[in-house]
Structure formats: C-alpha cells, structure tokens
Amino acid sequence: MTDALSRMLAERDWILLDGATGTNLFNMGLGSGDPPEFWNIEKPDNIRALYRGAVEAGSDLFLTNSFGGNASRLKLHQAQGRVRELNEAAASLGREIADKAGRPVIVAGSVGPTGDIFEPMGTLTHASAVEMFHEQAEGLKAGGADVLWIETISAPEEYRAAAEAARLAGMPWCGTMSFDTAGRTMMGTTSAGMAELVEKLPNPPLAFGANCGVGASDLLRTVLGFVAAGSERPIIAKGNAGIPKYHDGHIHYDGTPELMGEYAVLARDAGVRLIGGCCGTMPEHLRAMREALESRPKGPRPSLETISDALGGFSSASDGTGDDSGPARRERRGGRRG
Amino acid sequence: MADDDIILSDLSDDELVLQMHDDLYDGLKEEIEEAVNILIERGWTPYDVLTKALVAGMTIVGADFRDGILFVPEVLLAANAMKGGMAILKPLLIETGAPRMGKMVIGTVKGDIHDIGKNLVAMMMEGAGFEVRDLGINNSVEKYLEALEAEKPDILGMSALLTTTMPYMKVVIDTMKEKGMRDDYIVLVGGAPLNEEFGRAIGADAYCRDAAVAVETAKQFVARKHNQAAAL
Numbered sequence: 001m002t003d004a005l006s007r008m009l010a011e012r013d014w015i016l017l018d019g020a021t022g023t024n025l026f027n028m029g030l031g032s033g034d035p036p037e038f039w040n041i042e043k044p045d046n047i048r049a050l051y052r053g054a055v056e057a058g059s060d061l062f063l064t065n066s067f068g069g070n071a072s073r074l075k076l077h078q079a080q081g082r083v084r085e086l087n088e089a090a091a092s093l094g095r096e097i098a099d100k101a102g103r104p105v106i107v108a109g110s111v112g113p114t115g116d117i118f119e120p121m122g123t124l125t126h127a128s129a130v131e132m133f134h135e136q137a138e139g140l141k142a143g144g145a146d147v148l149w150i151e152t153i154s155a156p157e158e159y160r161a162a163a164e165a166a167r168l169a170g171m172p173w174c175g176t177m178s179f180d181t182a183g184r185t186m187m188g189t190t191s192a193g194m195a196e197l198v199e200k201l202p203n204p205p206l207a208f209g210a211n212c213g214v215g216a217s218d219l220l221r222t223v224l225g226f227v228a229a230g231s232e233r234p235i236i237a238k239g240n241a242g243i244p245k246y247h248d249g250h251i252h253y254d255g256t257p258e259l260m261g262e263y264a265v266l267a268r269d270a271g272v273r274l275i276g277g278c279c280g281t282m283p284e285h286l287r288a289m290r291e292a293l294e295s296r297p298k299g300p301r302p303s304l305e306t307i308s309d310a311l312g313g314f315s316s317a318s319d320g321t322g323d324d325s326g327p328a329r330r331e332r333r334g335g336r337r338g
Numbered sequence: 339m340a341d342d343d344i345i346l347s348d349l350s351d352d353e354l355v356l357q358m359h360d361d362l363y364d365g366l367k368e369e370i371e372e373a374v375n376i377l378i379e380r381g382w383t384p385y386d387v388l389t390k391a392l393v394a395g396m397t398i399v400g401a402d403f404r405d406g407i408l409f410v411p412e413v414l415l416a417a418n419a420m421k422g423g424m425a426i427l428k429p430l431l432i433e434t435g436a437p438r439m440g441k442m443v444i445g446t447v448k449g450d451i452h453d454i455g456k457n458l459v460a461m462m463m464e465g466a467g468f469e470v471r472d473l474g475i476n477n478s479v480e481k482y483l484e485a486l487e488a489e490k491p492d493i494l495g496m497s498a499l500l501t502t503t504m505p506y507m508k509v510v511i512d513t514m515k516e517k518g519m520r521d522d523y524i525v526l527v528g529g530a531p532l533n534e535e536f537g538r539a540i541g542a543d544a545y546c547r548d549a550a551v552a553v554e555t556a557k558q559f560v561a562r563k564h565n566q567a568a569a570l
Contacts, residue, residue, distance in 0.1 A: 022501040032505040033449030033478075076449065076476045117454060121414040154410075180530050181548075182406025186454065244501065244531055246508070246539035279501045279531065316406055327407050330398070332360050 003172045004106050004146040005206055008060065009234055014268050014293060017238060017276025018054035018062035019286050021110070023253065025050060025065075035077045037069045040089035047090070051097040055105055057283035058290035059276070062098075062105070063149055064090040066140060067112035070132045083132075084139040091143025108149035108174065109140030111162060118157045126161055133165030141169050150175035151211050151238070154186040156197050167203045174274070176211040176236050179222045183319020190320040191225025198233065209236030212278045215243060216255065216263040217311040218319075220270055221304060225321045227271045234273040239263060241280035253280020260285040261292030262310050269299045346373050351380065355391050362395035363402075365415025367422040374423040384430035385437065388467060392423050396465035400550030410454060413549070417461035424464060438469060440560040443485045444495035445473030447506040455529060456497035458549040466553045468493075479510045486514075486523065492560055495552070496542075498529040508540035515541070524559040526552060 008015055025036050028046045039046055047065050054062040069087045071080040079086070087109070094107035114132055116124040137148055148171045150162040159175055166173035177185050177194055184190050189197070191210070198208045208231075210222045219239035226235050242255025255263075260277060267275045275293070277285055308314060318327075346369065349357055354373055361369040370392075377387045399416045402408040408416075442463055446456050453475045460472045471489050473481060486494060498504040507527050514520040520541070527542040537545030543559060546552035 020501070026502070026505075030502065032509060033447060033503050035449065036502060115453070117414070121411065121418065178530075181409060184406070184409060186410050186530075188409030188411060243533055244504070244536055246505075246536055318406070320406070327402075327405055329407055330363060330402065332364070 003206075004104065005061070005108075005172060005174070008104060008106060009206070009273065012060075013273070015060045015274050016058055016264075016286065016290050016293065017236070017274055018059045019241070019277040019281025019283070020279050021050065021063065021065055021067060023280050024053060024282065035068060035074065035079065036065055037074065037086045037090065038077070038079070040065055040086050040093060044089070044093055047093050048097055051094055053283045054286060055097060055101050057286035059286055060105060061108055061274070061276075062094065063108050063110040063151075064094045064140065064143075064145060065110070066090040066136070067110045067151070069139070070111070070114055070136050072114040072116055072132060073112070083135050084142070087136050087139025088143040091140045091145040093143075095144035106146045107144060108147050109137070109143075109145030109171075111136055111140075111148055111150045112152050113154065113158055118155055124158075126157065129158060129161035130164045130168070133162045134168045137165050137169035137171060141171055145171075147171065147206065148173040150205075152176070152178045154178060154189070156187070156189055156193070159194075159197065160201065163201045163203055163205070166205075173205050174207045174236060175205045176209045176238060178212045179210050179218065179319070180213040182316040183218065183221060183314070183321075191222045192229045192321045195226050195229035195231045199231070204233065207234035207236050207274050209238070209272070209274065211236070211238035212240060214315045215240060215312060216259070217307055217313065218315050220263070220266055220302070220307045220311070221314055221319055223267065223270045223272055224301075224304070225319060227301070228322065235271060236274040236276075237267040237272040238276040238278045239267075240278045241282070241285050244280065255280060255285070257285045257288035259311065261288040264289035265292050265296050265299070266302050266307060266310060268293060269302055271301065347376055351377070351382075355394075358391045359395040359398055362392070362416050362419050363399055365412065365419045367419040370419045371422045371426060374426050378426070378430070383436070384427045384434055387423075388427055388431065388436070392420055392427075393465060393467055396420055396462060400462055400465075400553060404548055404550040410458065413458055413462075417458070417465065420461070420465050439467040440493065440556070441469040441471070441489065441491040442493040442495055442556065443471045443473065443482070443489050443491045444497070445477040445482065445485075446475040446497045446499075447503050447510070448476055448478050449506065450475060450498050450500055450503035453497070455499065455549070456495070459495060459497070459528065459546070459552045462549040462553050463556060466557065468556065479513045482510050483513065483517070486519070491523065492563065493524045493526060493556055495526045495528070497527070499531065501531055504529060504531055504536070505540075507542065511541045524556070524563065526555060526559075528552060
C-alpha cells in the first residue's frame, strides 16, 4: 500500500509545501513564550485558520501545529502528560481541513527537536529520544497525519532517533535539518554529511532536505550540496522569508512575496521537488511561490552566483563541502599522551 | 606507549602552557586538570594559570568556533575540559583575591527550552574569567529581575532560539525600562533567529552572533563601563 505523499510524488514534478507556523500564530495573538500547541485544544478555530491559510494559498501539503509537541519541550509548561492529546488534536484538525480542500492535500505531522543534547556531553540517550518521538508520532498518527515531518534537527543522533520512532509508529516520514552555522548544522553536519546519513538509515525518509537556518540563499547552497552528493531521493527546501525585523511590537520578516517566488523557482531548478517556506512565510508568499512555479519554465541548475545575485549573499564563505571545504582544524604541536 | 607520548610534568612552563592550549582544543579534561595542578605546584598564581593557560586556550577555541572550523560538539568538549581546570582554580582564586573580569546573569527566555547556545556563552564567559550565574531555560521577566536584584551583575544575557520566543526579550527590556533599571546593566542578546538590527530594535546593547563574539563584546562593554565609572 502506498501512502498519500508517495502517490503525489509519483504524479507531480514539484509539490508546494506550507510556510510559517509561529509567525502566523503571532498575528492571531499568540503570546510570546506561550506554547502554540495548547491552541490545538483551546483555540481550534485559529489552528483551522492557520491550515486553511496555506491550503487556500495553494499548498499541497501543510505541517501540523505540533513542532514543540514532545515531552521534553512540553515539560516547560507542565504539559509533558499531554503529548498524545495535543498531537492528536493537531493532526485531526489538519485532517478536517485537508479533506475539505476539494483536491489532494497532505497532512504532515510536524516533529521538532527535543532541545536536549545527546550524551556524553548532554543527557539525551538514543532510547529516550526514540521514546519521546515515538509517543509524539503515535498521537499524530491517531489524529490522521499522512506522514511524519521531522524538522529543524541539528544532531545526526537526533535524526536517527526520529527515523526509528517513525519505524516504530509504522509511518512514512520526511526529515529536514537546519543549516545555520557557517553552512553546517549547529553540530557541524554538512549537506554532504546529511545526504550520506540519510542513505545509511534502515528506513530512509521519503524525502530529505533543509529548513529554517539563515536565509533563502544559504538554504539553496545547502541544496546544491545535496545534489552534488548524488542523491536520487526527493529533496525538500523550506527557507525563511528573509530575516526577522521588529516592527510596532511584532516580528516581521523582510523577504517579499516576489523574492520568495524567485527562491521557489531557483529551488525547483536546483533539483528540489518539495518546496516551501519557513519562518516569516505567509499565505501571500505561498501564493507568489505557486504562481512563479506554474508560470515560469524550468531553467538550468543555478550556480552559487545566480543564487546570490537573485536572493542575496551567503552567511559564510564556505559551507564545508566540495574542493573548498573551508579553513582547517589546527594541528597539534605534539602527540597525545598514552 | 608511543614514541611521541608526552609526560606533562617533564615539560617546561612555556611548553606546558602551549600543551594545555592543545589539550583544551581537543577537550582532554584529565590532562587539563593534571596540568593545572602542576603549574600550581610550581608556584604559579591561580590567576596566571587561569589567564595564560585556560583563558588563552579557550580564546583559540572561540576564534575557531567563530570562523566555522569548530562546531558545538568540539566546543562543548573544550568547555568541559576547562571546567575541570576551573574546579581546581575557583577556591584558590577566591583565596588569593584575584581580580575579576565582571559578572553575568544569563538565561533562555520564557517558552524556550533551547539552551545549547546559552550554555556555550556561559562556558566561554567563564573561560574568559567572568563570574556567571546561569538561570537555565524558560525564564519569566520576574525571574530575570529577581536574579538582577540578588546578583548585581554587570551584564544580563538573554537567549532565544525560536521565532515564537524571541519577542519575549523585549518584554524583559521594557520592564527594566519601566522600573528605571535598564541603564544599570549591559544587556546582550543572542540566538539563531536574531540579528543586529533586531537587538537594536528591542533596546539591547548588542546582539552577539555566537559565544566567541559574546565574550569579545562583554569585555568591550565592561571596559567601557569601568572607564565611565572612573571618569565620574
């Protein structure tokens, strides 16, 4: 039996994903520091509006409001006992909106990082990470999510744990990492490193890629790294709509809809099949992205120069891949003691 | 043992200090602890051990982290090695009344669990000789203010990693302004989604891109504050 996302990938060249969750919910009055997941129960109409905003703007797939819905994150709000309830609600509201769309729309159950560090430097073990992700996955599955969507991961260990949780829940999954530190993840993983990691998993994802991070240019450089690594697996790009600015008491991202349309076309031409936005990407950006993808013919794979000319410069000279893999580690003066 | 194995106690002072820089870089905690003890036994002041061996070594780590050569796992290991050395030095530094760089209260804002960057800043600040009071994660404005009252630090550091939590920094700064205490502190902010302009817009003194930049910025502001105090 094939799943909804595999079927859609078989029929379509590209799929438009959704945009921001946090930015949209702020505009509906979410208080800073408050857990967005509580709204799945307390303000379901706002969550319906969030999902509908993406669907009406042309998204073929949207993420559920469950990014911080793991026990470690919910513990901040003394809600570690509500993992199942909050995730199930997030997905069932999504199911409701998707089924009313009048065209195939996929509900992807968002799973964000635990926020903990793996041992030996931190406290997180593989087993405890798998347990947390699995608990969340079962909630999303019960609510009717079509696919698990693991995102904003920095540590390879955490990505592996999430993969195992998807296997335990018997769900197809996708997984993206956030490359926000000199073109790598905070933990030092390069785009090439991630492409290799993905293929070594016992249950590889339907698609893999990058989300969030620094800006649209950096994100597309990461994509070129995936492509250069020779991966045949569908690639995901979910970049931020510019950078955050503070205006009249709320956050506003400076990327225009036109810029995000440009980004979407470049992403497609670079070889991305699942194209969306992350922080700051509102329905008007998604509309511009859909319009650009539908109206502009596929072009050649963009070079780094084309990308920086269109979307702005990169945050670092190198991203740790290719011939110019950046400055090297310092050499030891002497040997290590036995 | 291989031919190039090094016996720390056989090294001259200068060689040992350079070796400690290497060992910090590679996160070798036991070697750092041993070397700190050797230098103290040789009659070094705790302050010299701190600044010439540990702080100088962590400065190299910080520079390579800033330049995208080292990443979080390596820096955590280095900081852990430094902590081993600091545990030995701390009581001795207090005993000998060594000069202090300054004091910082630091914490991740309400609703945000992410503390990796904040921990790095705390460790690097300690590595630079600052006294650090770490409030952990999920701090409300009340918790920040209580800590400022109790600790009387030079610097308040706030961190956020989420779009949904970064505006909370402004809530804290605005409250400090209302209470007329904003100018008593140097306010530094950091976290992946932030940038310089955001830091300015919410009324912080500076945005710090990473832990190494945080240390450099803190040193500059504290020096400026001391100069201003001297000029009064």
